[in-house]
Each structure stands twice: as structure tokens, then as C-alpha cells.
Amino acid sequence: MYVENRQFQSLPQLLDSLPDWHPAGGDEQIGCFLIQVFAALTLEEAKELAKQLKLRFPNSAVIGMSLNNGLIGGRHVETPIIVSLAHLQQSHIETSWHTVTPETCEQDGRALFSQLDAADNRAFICFADGIDASCQQLFGQVGKLNNDVPIVGGIVDHSAEAKGPWVMVDEHCAPGIIGAVALRSHRLKVWQSAFLEWMPVGRRMVVTRAEGHRLYEVDGETIADAYARYFSINGQCQFEVCQDFPLLFRQGNQEFYTAAIKAFDDGSMEMTEAIPEGVQVQFSYFHPKLSQSRIRQKLHEIQTEAPEAVFLYNCASRIFNDDGCIEEELAVFEELAPSVGGYCFGEFAAVPSQRIAHHSVTYLSLSEKGDVVAPSPDTFVKNERVDRTLSPVFTLINQAFTDLEQLNESLEDEVAQKTSALLASAQQHPLTKLPNRGQLVTRLQQYQRLSGMAVIKLCNLGWINHGVGDKQGDQAVIWLAAQLASHTEQVWPSAAELFQLSGSEWLLAVCTDVSEVNLLRQLEKMLRDIDVIEYPVSSLQLDTPLNFVLKAGVVAQPGGKMPVSDIKLNRMVHRAKQARREALANNKLVSLFQPHEHSTIDPVDAIAAMATVKSALSENRVVVFGHPILASGERRLASIECLVRLRLGNEYISPAQFLPAVSHSELYSQLSREVIRQSIEMLDGQAVRYSINLAPQDFFNHTTYECLLQHIRAAQTPQHIGLEILETEQIVDYAAFAERLQPLREAGARLIIDDFGSGYSNMNEILKLSPEVVKFDGSLVSDMDTNPQQRLMVEHLNNLCQSLGIQTTAEFVRNQAICELVESIGVDYLQGFYLAQPQPLDLLLSEYLSRH
Numbered sequence: 001m002y003v004e005n006r007q008f009q010s011l012p013q014l015l016d017s018l019p020d021w022h023p024a025g026g027d028e029q030i031g032c033f034l035i036q037v038f039a040a041l042t043l044e045e046a047k048e049l050a051k052q053l054k055l056r057f058p059n060s061a062v063i064g065m066s067l068n069n070g071l072i073g074g075r076h077v078e079t080p081i082i083v084s085l086a087h088l089q090q091s092h093i094e095t096s097w098h099t100v101t102p103e104t105c106e107q108d109g110r111a112l113f114s115q116l117d118a119a120d121n122r123a124f125i126c127f128a129d130g131i132d133a134s135c136q137q138l139f140g141q142v143g144k145l146n147n148d149v150p151i152v153g154g155i156v157d158h159s160a161e162a163k164g165p166w167v168m169v170d171e172h173c174a175p176g177i178i179g180a181v182a183l184r185s186h187r188l189k190v191w192q193s194a195f196l197e198w199m200p201v202g203r204r205m206v207v208t209r210a211e212g213h214r215l216y217e218v219d220g221e222t223i224a225d226a227y228a229r230y231f232s233i234n235g236q237c238q239f240e241v242c243q244d245f246p247l248l249f250r251q252g253n254q255e256f257y258t259a260a261i262k263a264f265d266d267g268s269m270e271m272t273e274a275i276p277e278g279v280q281v282q283f284s285y286f287h288p289k290l291s292q293s294r295i296r297q298k299l300h301e302i303q304t305e306a307p308e309a310v311f312l313y314n315c316a317s318r319i320f321n322d323d324g325c326i327e328e329e330l331a332v333f334e335e336l337a338p339s340v341g342g343y344c345f346g347e348f349a350a351v352p353s354q355r356i357a358h359h360s361v362t363y364l365s366l367s368e369k370g371d372v373v374a375p376s377p378d379t380f381v382k383n384e385r386v387d388r389t390l391s392p393v394f395t396l397i398n399q400a401f402t403d404l405e406q407l408n409e410s411l412e413d414e415v416a417q418k419t420s421a422l423l424a425s426a427q428q429h430p431l432t433k434l435p436n437r438g439q440l441v442t443r444l445q446q447y448q449r450l451s452g453m454a455v456i457k458l459c460n461l462g463w464i465n466h467g468v469g470d471k472q473g474d475q476a477v478i479w480l481a482a483q484l485a486s487h488t489e490q491v492w493p494s495a496a497e498l499f500q501l502s503g504s505e506w507l508l509a510v511c512t513d514v515s516e517v518n519l520l521r522q523l524e525k526m527l528r529d530i531d532v533i534e535y536p537v538s539s540l541q542l543d544t545p546l547n548f549v550l551k552a553g554v555v556a557q558p559g560g561k562m563p564v565s566d567i568k569l570n571r572m573v574h575r576a577k578q579a580r581r582e583a584l585a586n587n588k589l590v591s592l593f594q595p596h597e598h599s600t601i602d603p604v605d606a607i608a609a610m611a612t613v614k615s616a617l618s619e620n621r622v623v624v625f626g627h628p629i630l631a632s633g634e635r636r637l638a639s640i641e642c643l644v645r646l647r648l649g650n651e652y653i654s655p656a657q658f659l660p661a662v663s664h665s666e667l668y669s670q671l672s673r674e675v676i677r678q679s680i681e682m683l684d685g686q687a688v689r690y691s692i693n694l695a696p697q698d699f700f701n702h703t704t705y706e707c708l709l710q711h712i713r714a715a716q717t718p719q720h721i722g723l724e725i726l727e728t729e730q731i732v733d734y735a736a737f738a739e740r741l742q743p744l745r746e747a748g749a750r751l752i753i754d755d756f757g758s759g760y761s762n763m764n765e766i767l768k769l770s771p772e773v774v775k776f777d778g779s780l781v782s783d784m785d786t787n788p789q790q791r792l793m794v795e796h797l798n799n800l801c802q803s804l805g806i807q808t809t810a811e812f813v814r815n816q817a818i819c820e821l822v823e824s825i826g827v828d829y830l831q832g833f834y835l836a837q838p839q840p841l842d843l844l845l846s847e848y849l850s851r852h
Contacts, residue, residue: 001368002026002087003309005072005340007080011045014081018056023087031089033057034181036125036311037064038342040079042163047173054171057085061093062171063181065127066164067157069319069343071312074334076319076326084340086309090368091185094118097169100130100178106137108178116182123190123364125311126153126348128178129165132261132356133272133346134213138178139354150192151180151354152364154313154344189367191302194349195295196360198257200248200282202230203405207249210275214268215247215258218281222267223260230283239263244317246358247271247281257284259358272358286359295329295361299336307365310334312341315359319343333363429500431474432481436500437507440569443497447511449560452519454508455576456484456527459584460549461504468546477503479535480548484508487526507573516556516592523552524590553580555593571605609661612653616646617670623647624678626690626844628836629809632823635835637848639689641724642679643838644671663695672698673707680711680721682841688848691722691752696730699740709743718748722773726754734765741769752809757797767804774801776827778812785817795825802826 002025008014022028035053039046046066053062070080096115100108116124131138132155139151156165156175169179183190205226209216215223228237231245239260246259258273275281310333319326333339341363349357427439435443444450458480465473481498484506488498495512510519527550535546555575563569575593583591616622622644629639646653662668676692683690698704712718723744731737745751750772757763758777766774776794784791794810801808810822813832822830 001089001091001308001366003084003338003340004087005082005084005338007070007072007077007082009081011041011049011081014049014083015052018052021056021085023085025087026089028057028087029059031059031087031091032093033060034084034086034088034093034125034183035060035062035064036084036086036340037062037168038067038070038080038082038084038340039064040066040068040163041081041166043166043173043175046164046166046168047171050168050171050173053083061095061181062168063095063125063127063179064168065129065154065156065342065344066166067342067344069157069316070340071314071330071342072340074327074330074339076330080342082340082342084311086366088183088185088188088368090187091122091183092120094182094184095169095179096182097167097172097177097179099176100128100138101176102131102135105131105135109138112178112180116180118182118184120184120186121149121182122185122188123183123192123366124149124151124153124180125183125364126151126178126180127156127167128153129156129167130176131155131178131346133259133358134261134270136273136355138356139348148350148354150190150350150364151348152192152311152313152350152362153180153348154342154362155346155356157316157343157345183366185368187368189305189307189369191305191307191365192350192363193298194347194351194357194360194362195298196257196286196357198246198248198284198286198359200284201245202283204280204282207275207277207279207281210277212274213271215271215275216266216268223269224263224267242269245283245285247275248284249275249279249281251276251279257358272356295332299332302365303336305367306369307337308367308369309365310337310339311364311366312339313347313362313364314341314343315347315357315361316343316345317359318361329361337365429481431478431503432500434481434485434498434500434506437573440499440507440509440573443499444509444511444562444569447495447497447562449511449513450557450562451510451512451514451560452516452554452556453510453572453576454519454523454552454554454590455501455573455580456506456508456550456552457580457584458504458548459551460547464546476535476546476548480530481506483530483533487530491522491526501573507576511562513560519556520554520590520592523554527552527589550589551580551583552590553577553583553593554590555579606661609658610665610667612646612648613658613662613667613671616648617667617674621647622671622674622678623652624675624682624841625652625838626841627831627838628844629691629829629831630835632826632828632830635830637688638829639691639722640683640841640844641831642675642683642690642692642841644675644693645840668695669698669701669704672701672704676704676708676711679841680715682845683720685716686720686845686849689720689722689750691724691750693724693726693754695726696728696737699737705740709747712744712747712749715748719750721748722750722752724752724754724775725771728753728755728762728766731762731765734762734768738769757793767806771806773807773809773829775809775811775831781810781818781822781832782812782814784821785815791821791825794822794827798825798827 002023004023035057037049041049050062054060068079070077070082072082094116096112098108098112156167158165165175166173167177167179205218207215207218208220217223218226227242231237231241242260246257249256256273258271258275260269261272262270312333330339346356346358347360347362349355349360349362427435429436458477461473461477464476481500485498488496488508492510492512497509497511499507501507531548531550553576555572563572579591579593583589625643625645626640627643628637629641630636631638644655646658672694679690679692712721715721741751751769752773752775753766753771754775755777756766756774757780776797780790780794784794798808807828809829809831810827811831813819813822813830813834815834819830819834
């Protein structure tokens with residue numbers, strides 16, 4: 001075997017020299033020639049070169065590819081034109097090519113290598129264009145077809161300076177193909193390997209989302225964010241940096257390195273290797289000097305075989321050093337044998353199995369010699385300038401992270417154990433060991449039904465503690481809790497849960513199909529059975545038995561359906577407590593919650609209502625509705641009552657759903673000011689009167705009062721503004737209230753009294769306020785057509801008001817009969833759903849203006 005590697009400055013120089021190129025290795029007619037081309041040529045130039053090479057060396061196999069960087073004689077060459085001529089005198093060569101794409105690379109590889117299948121194959125040299133490092137399945141069937149014959153070579157350089165791309169196979173030269181040369185001989189000796197010294201750096205991360213080669217998240221954050229967090233200062237990591245730090249992961253005894261080849265807008269990346277979810281990955285880093293000692297050691301093992309040629313197919317990413325690393329790396333191979341090759345964008349390697357590598361140094365050495373004389377042992381000693389500290393330093397850093405992670409894991413285990421113990425203690429009452437209220441939702445999730453809840457209270461625990469001491473009182477609570485738990489299991493076996501709400505209060509949840517009546521009976525019987533059990537008081541030194549005062553409140557669950565949220569469960573607990581308080585107040589053992597018996601606002605509903613009002617105010621979803629008031633007889637629009645609503649999507653929430661909850665909060669005053677502002681801004685200057693609903697507290701809230709006074713004084717038609725006073729029973733001092741009204745009335749506003757004649761009205765004091773209009777309470781008007789007494793009452797009140805010069809309005813006019821009755825009595829104005837319903841003020845105003 002004879003090898004001759006030449007570099008040319010231009011294609012014409014190369015073509016001119018071809019006729020005179022006579023290899024010194026012997027008779028050209030013996031054996032065959034392996035010609036490799038590494039050149040920065042255009043496609044047309046490459047085609048011409050291929051043609052001329054086959055003409056000059058007809059018994060040759062030609063394979064080449066476009067590259068921007070080559071290597072020859074231990075030197076790196078930019079924009080090369082390099083031809084390697086290997087005269088094989090005892091071997092045979094076959095070539096083949098096939099089109100290739102990333103989508104079909106597995107089928108393309110199978111088709112290519114099946115054409116070259118032979119028992120005496122020793123190695124393949126393969127060049128490809130149109131694929132990348134993610135196409136690992138290219139070699140999926142090679143081992144089965146060719147008995148694990150190694151494949152070396154690489155992928156065409158696609159960088160901006162390239163004149164290609166192209167792959168050359170004999171006289172065929174084209175982009176988007178894969179070409180291969182099969183070297184065949186029983187006498188041909190082959191050595192190949194790949195050197196890649198990756199060092200893991202940093203902590204291990206868990207792949208939390210991945211789909212094949214697409215990596216989305218590690219440790220719950222996108223892979224792009226992870227790179228940016230570790231490798232950038234300003235939070236933005238260049239993609240080239242991500243490629244320089246591949247991820248290392250292990251499966252079984254094998255290590256895999258996967259590098260990013262494409263970034264997506266969602267923060268995910270396409271990787272060269274598929275990564276399963278759940279594996280641990282680490283960033284990894286390499287430096288050429290890390291490989292040099294390994295290269296020397298490996299080549300020292302084969303130097304006794306005296307290889308005759310070395311072909312190198314290295315990664316283009318290794319051309320970044322300015323400290324002589326490239327020259328040192330290449331010089332090692334040149335010391336072994338004449339070396340030639342190029343820098344690829346993905347190099348083929350067969351260690352530990354056939355794959356497309358990244359960042360590696362790959363080589364193929366050949367020899368047809370038989371007996372050889374070993375070179376001097378000191379051959380590889382010269383020019384050996386390897387930094388012996390770099391690899392150990394990285395190992396030290398990585399081990400430090402490993403130690404730190406082990407320490408963190410130990411601390412995490414210890415914290416987890418203590419947390420579990422703390423949570424266990426926090427989830428049960430310290431005295432009785434019963435689950436506490438915090439376990440309510442969790443414990444009830446195992447059941448399908450919930451018939452009801454009962455809150456049971458030991459009402460005389462304070463007396464017991466005072467009489468026998470706190471310690472003995474605790475023992476009494478423990479004993480009573482055990483009795484409740486035991487009886488609960490007897491009455492509702494495996495279908496009820498007992499919780500300790502406080503030191504003297506328990507919650508019983510009955511999680512089976514029990515009617516309301518039976519639930520009350522069973523609970524009452526259980527408490528009576530416990531009451532007759534004598535508490536062991538020998539240690540208390542009392543002359544009389546210790547008695548317990550137990551009271552229980554029950555709330556039934558309609559249909560027995562389990563509430564889906566903790567909010568609804570908490571509402572049930574609150575209602576059961578209300579019923580328990582009623583049982584104590586009425587000296588009953590057990591009391592059932594009845595909604596109509598309780599006028600207080602449910603705290604859960606109140607919290608939700610306040611949140612609704614607050615968000616509506618901040619999001620400008622407070623809407624003013626207008627309810628028309630018509631003149632009696634003519635039934636024309638005489639005035640508009642302004643009402644508050646909250647908009648939720650396409651629906652409106654009525655005041656009854658939120659005003660009670662906010663009536664004593666600042667949110668109520670904010671609502672009043674918003675209604676004042678919107679009403680006057682929309683209606684001021686229009687030829688229609690209007691009234692704004694206000695409670696007595698609005699007149700004594702300084703901010704609301706000033707807002708109202710300023711708007712009235714600034715209005716164009718202040719005489720159209722009516723101040724409609726709601727809930728007059730809340731007025732404590734009528735004289736002070738009249739004084740508060742005076743500046744508003746002087747500014748032009750009218751006074752209107754709502755709900756006049758109701759059971760709460762102090763008519764004498766109200767009339768002293770001299771209102772311009774009073775509105776008869778709906779309870780007096782709504783049944784006038786069937787109740788003569790109501791009719792008579794309205795008639796007398798109307799006569800009284802008119803005698804005092806006060807106009808009157810009848811509310812709740814719900815049908816034609818009532819409408820005709822109030823008109824016959826002489827009421828001035830009518831209002832009710834029979835005549836008109838409330839609607840958004842802007843719509844009502846638009847309709848009114850269209851008719852006038």
C-alpha cells in the first residue's frame with residue numbers, strides 16, 4: 001500500500017498536474033486506487049474534477065465532499081483543495097450512492113449499504129449531504145448487513161463560505177446524496193476510533209418533558225431557560241453556546257451525549273439523541289487538550305502495527321482554538337503515518353456502536369503490510385505538550401457537585417422525615433389524636449355521599465377546668481372523644497368521620513344514605529347513650545359524678561351529594577355551628593339548621609360577594625340601570641330611578657346578591673359614589689327627572705357626601721336630581737339628618753322618601769323632612785286588587801301627603817287592576833314591572849331620546 005496526499009492552490013493547478021501524477025508505489029495496473037477529495041469547489045468544478053480523476057486513474061474509486069476546512073500533513077488548511085491517493089495493491093474497492101433526506105434516512109441507509117454487502121468488507125468510507133446529527137437511524141441496519149464493519153466519514157460542511165454543497169462518488173457529483181466506498185480484503189488491516197473527552201459540569205437535572213428528539217423541559221423549566229440561566233448573564237443564551245454544551249445522560253452502563261441542533265419559539269430544542277422523560281441529565285464540556293492524552297495512548301497501542309495511512313474526519317466545532325491545540329492534535333497522527341482529511345458537520349464513528357458523533361476526532365488507519373518493524377518506543381514522546389491538569393480539574397469540579405448533591409439528598413431526606421412528622425402532628429388534635437379541620441376535605445374525598453354534618457360541643461368544659469383543673473379537664477376531653485368515636489363507629493360503621501374542631505368541639509360527617517329525620521334521631525340517641533355512661537372520677541376526688549353538657553347542631557345535605565369544594569364544606573360547618581348555638585339558646589339537645597330561621601349572612605357568601613364587588617369596581621363592571629316612573633293617567637315617562645348592578649359576562653347581578661354583604665364596608669361607599677358619578681354624567685342636561693338611591697349612611701360618609709354635593713353643584717340641571725332615601729329606619733337623629741340634607745337641597749336636589757308607610761316608617765319624623773315625593777311601600781301596593789285594607793291605607797296616605805303638598809308614587813304596580821286602582825285614588829306616579837322593567841341606563845336613555 002502506498003499513500004500520497006497533495007494540496008493544490010487552484011483547480012487548474014490540480015488538473016494540469018494530473019497527467020504527470022505517477023505514484024511511486026509501483027505498477028499502476030496492479031491493485032486499485034482509493035481517491036479522496038476534500039475541496040472548497042463549486043458543484044460544476046467538482047463534476048469536472050471527478051471526470052478528470054477517473055480518466056487519469058480508471059481503476060480507482062473516487063469519493064469526496066465539499067469542505068471549508070481540511071487537514072494534511074499535520075496542518076489545518078482553510079478553503080482546501082486536497083486529494084489523497086492511496087494505492088491498494090492487495091485490496092478491492094466498491095462504490096455506491098443513494099439520495100438521502102432526514103425523513104427517509106433509515107431506508108436510504110439500508111438501500112445504500114445493502115448494495116455493498118460482502119463477507120470480506122473491512123471498512124466503509126461514507127460522505128453525506130442533506131442530513132444532520134439527528135439522523136442516527138441512518139445506520140440502523142448496517143450492523144446486521146455487514147457484521148459491524150466500521151463506517152467512517154462525515155457530513156458536508158454547510159457554512160456560509162462553502163461553494164457547495166456536494167458529494168462525489170466516482171463521476172457522479174451532486175448535493176443531497178450519500179456515497180460510500182467499501183474496502184475489501186482479508187489482508188487489509190483496519191484501525192478506527194473516535195476521541196471525545198466530555199466532562200460533566202454542574203448538577204444533575206431531571207427531564208420532565210420530552211417527545212423523541214424534541215426536548216421541552218428539565219426540572220419543570222424549558223431547556224432554553226435552563227441554558228440561559230446557567231450560561232448567560234443577561235438572560236439570553238446564544239444558540240451556538242447551547243450547542244457547545246451538550247447534555248450527558250446514562251441508560252444502563254452506557255453514556256449518551258445529545259447536542260441541540262434546532263431551537264423553537266416555545267423554548268424547546270431538537271436534540272441529536274432522543275432523551276426519555278425521567279432520566280437525569282448534566283451539561284457537559286470538552287476541550288481539545290482533554291482528548292490529546294487519550295489519543296496518544298490509543299495510537300501508541302497500534303504503532304507497532306505500522307499503519308501506512310491515516311484518514312481523519314473531525315468535527316468542524318474543534319476549529320476554535322488559538323492556542324495551538326489543533327496543531328498538537330493533528331501532529332500526533334502525522335507521527336503515526338501520513339495523515340489527510342477534513343472537518344465535517346457530523347462525523348461517523350463506530351464507538352461504542354455506529355453513530356453520528358459531535359465534537360469528536362475520528363480516524364481510520366489502514367495497512368496492507370505483513371511483517372513490520374516496530375518504531376522506536378520514544379516516537380510519541382516528542383512534541384508531547386499535554387496539559388495534565390485540565391482533565392483532573394474537571395473531574396474534581398464534577399465530583400464536588402456530586403458530593404454536594406449527595407449532601408443535599410441527605411438533607412432532603414432528613415427534612416422530608418421531619419416534615420412528614422410535623423404534618424402528621426399538624427393534621428390531628430394533640431390531645432385526642434382525631435383528625436382536625438384541616439383534614440376535612442382530604443378525609444371526605446374517599447366517600448361518595450354526605451347526608452349531613454353535626455357540630456357537637458362540650459358546653460361546660462370551662463366549669464370542668466375551673467372545678468377540677470386543666471389537666472383533669474384534658475383527660476375528660478380525651479375520654480369523651482373516645483366515646484364519640486366509638487359510638488360513631490357503632491351507629492354508622494365505616495360510613496362516618498369524626499373530627500376535632502377545637503378543644504371542646506367535634507364535627508361528625510355522616511357519609512351514607514340517611515334521611516334527615518333518621519340522622520337527627522340517631523344523633524340524639526347517641527348523645528343520650530353517652531350521657532348515661534358514668535365517667536371514672538375516682539382520681540378527681542369528687543363527691544358527685546362529673547356530668548357533661550353536650551349540644552349538637554345538624555345541617556342536612558340535600559340529595560346526599562358530596563360537596564366538590566372545601567368552600568361548600570366550610571359553609572356546611574358554619575351552618576351546623578349556627579344550629580348548635582340555637583340548640584344551646586333553646587335548651588335543646590340537637591337542633592336542625594333551617595335557612596329561614598337565620599337572618600345572618602353566611603360568611604362564605606359574604607366573602608365571595610365582597611370579592612365580586614371589589615373586582616367589579618376595579619374592572620369598571622359597575623353598571624347603572626334605570627327603572628322608569630310614569631305619570632299617572634297619561635302614563636308617560638316622568639322620572640327614572642337609578643339602580644346599581646354588577647356586570648358578569650353577559651349577565652347582571654342584582655343588589656340583593658351583594659349589597660347585604662358590603663353594607664357596612666367601604667366597598668358600599670365606593671359603589672354609591674360610582675352610581676352618583678355615572679347617573680349624573682349620563683342624565684345631566686336631559687329633559688327628564690331622575691333619582692339616585694342612597695342610604696342614610698351615605699350622607700354621613702364624608703367622601704360620599706362631598707362627591708354628591710360637588711356633582712349637584714356642577715350639574716346643568718340640578719333640579720332634575722332626586723335623592724331617594726332608602727331604609728329610613730336607620731335614621732337615628734332626624735334633626736341632624738335634615739341639617740345634612742340642607743346644602744344638597746339648596747343646590748337644587750329634590751328629596752324622595754322610599755318605602756313610605758312600611759312597618760318601620762316613622763311617618764311623623766319623615767314628614768318633618770318635607771320631602772318633595774314619597775314612594776308608597778310595595779307591601780301596601782302589591783295586593784291592593786285583593787286586599788281592601790291595603791287599598792284604604794294607600795288612599796288615606798295619599799290624601800295626607802297631598803294635603804301637605806307632597807307628591808306620591810306607587811311602587812310594585814304588578815298588573816292592570818292595581819294600576820287602575822292607584823290611578824283612581826289619585827296617586828301622582830306609577831312604577832312597576834307591569835308598566836316597565838329596569839334596563840341599562842344607556843339603553844333606556846337612548847329609547848327615550850328617540851321618542852323625543
